[in-house]
Amino acid sequence: MQLLALALYHRDGRTPPRVLRFQPGALNILTGESETGKSEVLTIVDYCLGRRAPNLPDDLIDQTVSWYALLVAFADSSRMVSARPRPTGASTVHAFTSTGDASLDIPQAHELVPNSNVAALRGELSARLGIEDFHFQPPTGAARNPFDVSIAQAALLCFQNQNEIADQTALFHRQTESGMAQTLKDTLPYFLGAAGPEQALRRRRLGEAQRAQRAAQRKLDDALRHQQAMDANGLALVRLAESEGLLADVPATLDLTQVIDLLRQALATAPQTATPLELRDRRQQLNEERRALREQLQEYDDALAAVDRWKQQGLAFTGELHLQLDRLKTLDLLGPERQNDTDVCPLCTQTLERPDPSAQDISELTNHLGRELAQAQTLQPVRDEHRHALQGERDSVTERLRLNGAQIRELLENDERLRNLQEQNLRVAHVQGRIAEALTRTGTDSDLSRLNNELALAQEHVANLEELVAEDDVTAETERSLADIAVGMTAWAKRLKLGGAAEATEAGISLKLLNVVLRRPAGRLPLTRIGSAKNHIGYHLVAHLALHTYLRRNNRPVPGFLMLDQPTQAFFPEKPRDASTIQDADWTTVTAYFQLLNDVVRLNNGALQIIVCDHANLAEAWFQNAVIENWRPDSDGKRHALIPPDWLD
Incomplete structure (x- = not known):
């Protein structure tokens, strides 16, 4: 160019x-x-x-x-x-x-x-x-x-x-x-x-082969290191699984094969089931029932208070009637005075602007009040009977509220057991996670043999490429x-x-x-x-x-x-x-x-x-x-x- x-x-x-x-x-x-x-x-x-x-x-x-x-x-x-x-x-x-x-x-x-x-x-x-x-x-x-x-x-x-x-x-x-x-x-x-x-391609392939060789060497070294770690830590994991209830009747002495078998058994053990959802629904129902019972109890208390106020007001009314009747009964002591002219003042004999009630009128009023008092006294048994019925219904609601509280306390105790069970399941899951990691990293003899073969193949590939690159x-x-x-x-x-x-x-x-x-x-x-x-x-x-x-x-x-x-x-x-x-x-x-x-x-x-x-x-x-x-x-x-x-x- x-x-x-x-x-x-x-x-x-x-x-x-x-x-x-x-x-x-x-x-x-x-x-x-x-x-x-x-x-x-x-x-x-x-x-x-x-x-x-x-x-x-x-x-x-x-x-x-x-x-x-x-x-x-x-x-x-x-x-x-x-x-x-x-x-x-x-x-x-x-x-x-x-x-x-x-x-x-x-x-x-x-x-x-x-x-x-x-x-x-x-x-x-x-x-x-x-x-x-x-x-x-x-x-x-x-x-x-x-x-x-x-x-x-x-x-x-x-x-x-x-x-x-x-x-x-x-x-x-x-x-x-x-x-x-x-x-x-x-x-x-x-x-x-x-x-x-061509030379660049061979050099690039050599670099890739060298990286693959190092990766194979790392995998083999990791497998050997984890196998050695299993020899030291495997028994400790078995004892930990036993303490959490994943294993039972573990022998005192174990070889590596037995340790691995027991760890796999612990990994396959399912944790205990937790409380079903129905209990949580029952707790919600009891709470709603408790709120309804408290509302009913309040209604009965209000009704009883109204009956009591009615009774007090009736007693006050009849007491006042008795007092007035007792005062009016003094008219029965009058004689000829009953016929006095009510238009003239008995003291000064002057004509009144408004005539006074006659003794006859007062007697009729007294008789009327006596009839009303007798009628008011007939309501007291009805009122007492109504109050007794309300009190009985209130006592029934109180008993139901007590039973509701007992059931809620029982559910709370179940919640505590559930929390304990969940905590145990968390510990079990942690132990099983450690076991799974240990088993994943620990290879069998066949795994180690396979890794050794892969490393040997990678080393042979690197050697061949190094020879080609050296020729360049x-x-x-x-x-x-x-x-x-x-x-x-x-x-x-x-x-x-x-x-x-x-x-x-x-x-x-x-x-x-x-x-x-x-x-x-x-x-x-x-x-x-x-x-x-x-x-x-x-x-x-x-x-x-x-x-x-x-x-x-x-x-x-x-x-x-x-x-x-x-x-x-x-x-x-x-x-x-x-x-x-x-x-x-x-x-x-x-x-x-x-x-x-x-x-x-x-x-x-x-x-x-x-x-x-x-x-x-x-x-x-x-x-x-x-x-x-x-x-x-x-x-x-x-x-x-x-x-x-x-x-x-």
Whole structure:
């Protein structure tokens, strides 16, 4: 896979987009002044290939661009457009993809509608690159998760930004980020061809077999441990079951077989049944009857009280009548006075306004009261008889209430027995639970034999897989691949006259350090102990050129391009405005670096594309033929950059 074009789309939908075209299978040089957007090209390409966090600077690009699109070509002449919208936050998962033949080109702005996501985009690119279904499984016990190898890891070998290319502590793109160094160590053997899906599958199966072996060993150890525990605790469980009534007539001495038989017998013994539901219903009936009897008793008490009040009122009434009759009987003592005129006062002989009652009237009243008194006295026996009947009925209710209380007390005693029985059943259930657990964990001789056989089979399976994995010897194959890469590195390091290269027998890549290491008669020399930014950049160049040459010769599934940002930064002052105007720079070495890039591209016969973003602008014809754009002001002062000046108007 190589790059054909990179397009930026204005946020207001202007057409045409800003398109930067690349030459496949060739050296592509993007030169220009500082602050023209050269370094952002690498970042944008990385983003279009599926990186979640774009790490784009918050500058003119973020202010003006809405979409980024990358056109790539594959070895089978097919093409693919991978486009991503400008992220509104730290990242975005939206994407646009389109595939086609050699006629496919950068899409128009109106065509860019999200139709995919980052995962699908990576999957499509990985499949077209030829990355196999390689699921990396970390070694047993490793504190990291398995993952599927994709272009996300392959792209790490294709970029060197301006900070990475001069870093003496790290060799690869994003290596210093958390977890990336281990990812590179895990996947580099696959990309070199030292490991593949078959080896990964065998390693995964070995890990699963080792886990199964450990599980079988644990089961056997647990069975043996529980059998030993049964020897010590089984008799105690038997005695406990006996104390709870689950066993009877237990012998004083028992062997293990007898203990297990007795425990199974105790487990099969059913607990005593609890009080049936009818008793609870009877208790409820008695409570309802008691409430009804209390209500009847209250009614009889009220009726008796009414009869008593009636009697008291009758006695009071008849007593008053007797008193008045006794007073009126004095009229019987009168003689001729009975005939006195009642209209005249007997004392003053004056005529009264209202005449007094006559003796005859008073006598008639007395006779009437006497008749009423006799009639009232005849009601007393009826009243006494009614009260006696009410008292009898009340006594009957009182007796029924007493019997009800006795029955309720009897039920309460039954409840106490029920609670005791429930507590005993709980103890029995606890004992039976302990017995069941002990019997479950305690295996018979046949169980132990079966577990021993399972462990032996697991150990045999692990041994067979270990033998297959040992035959793979991924580490040795990786070292052989790195040794082939070191041949080119050593020759090119000597050609560039890098520090330590003259006396080194080999300049290679250490998979353990993920860095360049020189092998000398005096000992190994890592890049971290070699001074000068010129040497750091030089060794980065020769390492990646040799690595990609190896990848192309062996047709490995890694994109066939290498992007380098500011590979000549060590030869100029910090942030030069235009390196082409600096006279005292080491232009000989700069020329040698670019000449090596050009020669390696030609050596790969179109299989490798190198894209360089740099301040340098050499006059040599081969250099100028490689320049795809020059972002310096032209003769009329018009400025050129990644973002067209008219986009900022």
